[in-house]
Amino acid sequence: MPADLAVLGLGHLGLPAAQAASAIGVGTVGYTDDQHTTTELNAGRPPADSTLAAADLRRMLAAGFQATSDPTVLARVRTALICAPTPPAADRRSLDLTGVLDAARTLAPRLRPRTLVVLESTVPPGTTEDLLAPALEAGSGLRAGRDFHLAHAPGRLDPGNRSHDYSGTPRVIGGLTPACTEAAAAFYGRLTDKVVRAKGVKEAETVKVLETNYRHVNIALVNEMAVLCHELGVDLWDVVRCAETKPFGFRSFRPGPGVGGHTPPIDVAPGRLRMVELAQEVNARMPGYVTQRAATLLNEYGKSVRGARLLLLGVTYKPDLPDQQGAPAREIARNLTELGGRLSFHDPYVTQWRVGGQPVPRADSLYEAAAGADLTLLLQHHSVYDLQGLAAKAQLLLDTRGATPAGAAYRL
The missing domain is CATH 3.40.50.720 (NAD(P)-binding Rossmann-like Domain)
Structure with missing residues (x-):
C-alpha cells in the first residue's frame, strides 16, 4: 500500500x-x-x-x-x-x-x-x-x-x-x-x-498549556493537603472521599509520590505563570517527602534506613502500564540508596530496573519479598496487587497512593 x-x-x-x-x-x-x-x-x-x-x-x-x-x-x-x-x-x-x-x-x-x-x-x-x-x-x-x-x-x-x-x-x-x-x-x-x-x-497550542497545567496545579494542591493532613493527624483520604460527593464545583484529584508522564508543567516564560511555577516546586518535593516519611516510619519501629531492606512496588508512572517516563520511583530509590537502604523492587510490567546506573534486584516472589523487607513502599497501584494480602504479609507498608483499605497500612 x-x-x-x-x-x-x-x-x-x-x-x-x-x-x-x-x-x-x-x-x-x-x-x-x-x-x-x-x-x-x-x-x-x-x-x-x-x-x-x-x-x-x-x-x-x-x-x-x-x-x-x-x-x-x-x-x-x-x-x-x-x-x-x-x-x-x-x-x-x-x-x-x-x-x-x-x-x-x-x-x-x-x-x-x-x-x-x-x-x-x-x-x-x-x-x-x-x-x-x-x-x-x-x-x-x-x-x-x-x-x-x-x-x-x-x-x-x-x-x-x-x-x-x-x-x-x-x-x-x-x-x-x-x-x-x-x-x-x-x-x-x-x-x-x-x-x-x-x-x-x-489558541490550539495554548489548549495544551491549560490542560497540562490544570493537572499539575490540582495535583500540587492535594499533595500539599497530604502533608498538612499528616501534620494535623487528619485522614486525608477520608477528606477526599467526602469532598468528591459534591456534585458541582469540585473535581477529585489524588496525591502521590510525585507527578510522572511525558508532559511537564508548561510555563510560557519564567515567572509568567506563577501558580504553575509553585505547583512544580510542590510536586518536585514529593519524592523527598516520601523518603522522609519512610525514614520516620522505620525510626518509629526502632530501625534505621541504613541497612534496612526496602521493597518498592510499582516503578511506572501510571497503573497497569510499562511506561516509566517521569515516574518518581527512581528519585525515591536514589534518596533511599544514599541513606544506606538495601533496595529491591517489584513491578509486573518492568523486568529490569536501574537507578544511578546500577541494577536494582527484582523480587521474584512478591509475598516472600514483602515479608522479608523491613519496609514496603507502594509507589504505583497496579491492579494485580492484592493490597489486603500484601498488608497482611508486609512487616511495614507505606501506601503512597491511598489504595489500601483503611487501617491496613500507613498511608501518605
Whole structure:
C-alpha cells in the first residue's frame, strides 16, 4: 500500500497516531532516525515502555504500516504529523524543541505543494508559527499557508484509558489559516469522532498549556493537603472521599509520590505563570517527602534506613502500564540508596530496573519479598496487587497512593 501519511517520531504520540490511521486503511509510514527502533517495529516488537501490544503492531504491519529511517519516503506523502518528543530542557523550566526542529529539517527538502503538516508535539504557544513554519519554508522554498497547509493538534491521548480511546477523544485543531484548519479537520475527522476547531494555531497550542497545567496545579494542591493532613493527624483520604460527593464545583484529584508522564508543567516564560511555577516546586518535593516519611516510619519501629531492606512496588508512572517516563520511583530509590537502604523492587510490567546506573534486584516472589523487607513502599497501584494480602504479609507498608483499605497500612 503506498504511503499517504508519514508520522515523524514513533513514541507515545506517534505510534498511537500511526495505529489509528492504519486501522482505517490509511497507508502509513513511521519515520525515525533510530535504526534499531525501525528494525524492532518492522519485526513486530513494540518498544518495552509502549502501550502498543505486539498484537496491535502485527495488525498495523498487516495493514501496510512500515517504520523507516529513510527520509526519501517523506516525499511521497500528502500528510505529515510531527510527533517528536519535547522533554524538559536543561533549565527544567522550558521544553527542548530540538526534536521538532530536526523533524522539520528532515521533512522540508521533501515537502510538496498542498501537503498537510500537523505538529502534535507539546510546545509553547507560538512555536508552530515562529519556529516550525520558518524551518519548513527555508528547507522547501514553499510558503506555509499558501503552498502547503500547516496546523497544530495538541496531543490528548490518555495512555491506558479504555473509556476514551484515540477515536473517542475529541481533537482540537488550529491552523495557520482557515484553509489550514479545514484541511487538518478533514484529516482528523477520519480518525476521531469529534473535531474542535480553535480560533487559530496559537489558541490550539495554548489548549495544551491549560490542560497540562490544570493537572499539575490540582495535583500540587492535594499533595500539599497530604502533608498538612499528616501534620494535623487528619485522614486525608477520608477528606477526599467526602469532598468528591459534591456534585458541582469540585473535581477529585489524588496525591502521590510525585507527578510522572511525558508532559511537564508548561510555563510560557519564567515567572509568567506563577501558580504553575509553585505547583512544580510542590510536586518536585514529593519524592523527598516520601523518603522522609519512610525514614520516620522505620525510626518509629526502632530501625534505621541504613541497612534496612526496602521493597518498592510499582516503578511506572501510571497503573497497569510499562511506561516509566517521569515516574518518581527512581528519585525515591536514589534518596533511599544514599541513606544506606538495601533496595529491591517489584513491578509486573518492568523486568529490569536501574537507578544511578546500577541494577536494582527484582523480587521474584512478591509475598516472600514483602515479608522479608523491613519496609514496603507502594509507589504505583497496579491492579494485580492484592493490597489486603500484601498488608497482611508486609512487616511495614507505606501506601503512597491511598489504595489500601483503611487501617491496613500507613498511608501518605
